[in-house]
Amino acid sequence: MQGKPRILVRGAGVAGMVTAVTLAERGGLVTVYDQSGRVGAGASWMAGGMLAPWCEGESAPPEVTAQSVASVDWWATHVPDVTRAGSLVLAPPRDVGELARFARRTSHCEMIDGKKIAALEPDLAGRFHKGLFFEQEGHVDPRKALPALLSSLLQQGGTMVHASEKAPDSADFDWVVDCTGLQGRTELSELRGVRGEMLLLRCPDVTLHRPVRMLHPRIPVYIVPRADHIFMVGATMIESENAGAMTVRSVTELLNAAWTLHPAFAEAEIVEMGTGVRPSFPDNVPQVVQEGHKVFVNGMYRHGFLLSPAKAGEAADLIFGNAGG
CATH class of the missing domain: 3.40.50.720 (NAD(P)-binding Rossmann-like Domain)
Incomplete structure (x- = not known):
């Protein structure tokens, strides 16, 4: 050649x-x-677009974490608007025990109290009394x-x-x-397909500075902030190759998670619903x-x-x- x-x-x-x-x-x-x-x-x-190698370690094998640690730096040097403000993991009061389990399965995180949560995310002040903060993570x-x-x-x-x-x-x-x-x-x-579903919500009454993962024993959900008070809400993982419309069940679960994070999401505008099929070995x-x-x-x-x-x-x-x- x-x-x-x-x-x-x-x-x-x-x-x-x-x-x-x-x-x-x-x-x-x-x-x-x-x-x-x-x-x-x-x-x-x-x-x-979450760049969260240590959070993903909760369910991913160790090689995924090892190979993804440098990803935040790669994206930050190649595209604009990479946010490096960490990830916040929270749980509703009834599921707060899930935080300890999540912490045991991950690393590079700090167990924080309600005061620190309020300092990181003022709009969540008084709503959660315990959480996990992964300071070195980011999103795009x-x-x-x-x-x-x-x-x-x-x-x-x-x-x-x-x-x-x-x-x-x-x-x-x-x-x-x-x-x-x-x-x-x-x-x-x-290869097989794994279906994922997401919502885009517009909520002018909420400001978040980093992705927030809401833990639940059955379906953990993440809420990712974007520009102009747009929030991406997702996390469904369904063993299906059907890329059709979202189900009522999935929409309800994602909306409930956002509402649990902050009641102002009850008045949010649904901008978009979408599905994608991820290729998986x-x-x-x-x-x-x-x-x-x-x-x-x-x-x-x-x-x-x-x-x-x-x-x-x-x-x-x-x-x-x-x-x-």
Whole structure:
């Protein structure tokens, strides 16, 4: 191979865009193609964008935490508006025992009292008397971050093929990196879909500075603040590949969690309801798989924003011959 390698990245979700930028930074001539013709299609557009490696350790295997610790720094150096204000974990009074269980399964957190909760989130003053604070975590708005990655790619000489254009021919490239999620199942037969659901609420009467996780024995819920008093509420994990409309049960549970956090959410405006199907391997751990001059980056499960930087680095190491070095 002479000169810079020509690389086709299929899929413009979080895995595809992070991989494309990483490959361009390593010196590749990168073309991105997504059959939707836009950045952030599918589950990535519906994501919470939480950069919470230690919180995720509550239910994820240790390698997920180990590979995602650097993700906050990666995002902060690549896109604007990354918030590094930590994560707050709370529980309704009847479920306060869940905090101790959560703390035992995680690390890098502090058990805090009502006074500290009020200092961190004044709008929650007097509502909760105990919580966990993960100071080193952060969050990002996927709907700003993914277009920012495309801008970065274009500035580095990369291209994106739009829906109105002819799909690229793999034969014209030295490498193909497949980040197409469930579409990759024709070659990655173990992939399955896990449905996630989310709400966007507008609530001018509430201000939050960081994601808040509300613990519940059956369905923990997170509330992530965005600009202009918009809040993303999500966390449902359903073993289903049906990407249809949200169920009444899921909407009710998400709204109840927001209302429990602050009663002003009862008057919030529902801006959007959405579903996404996350590609997942049996162990829920993402993989980078090479088959000749094709590399798969897939199975992001609920860890797309956390693990894409590490997995993109693995793919780049394979392509540029620096694996292990």
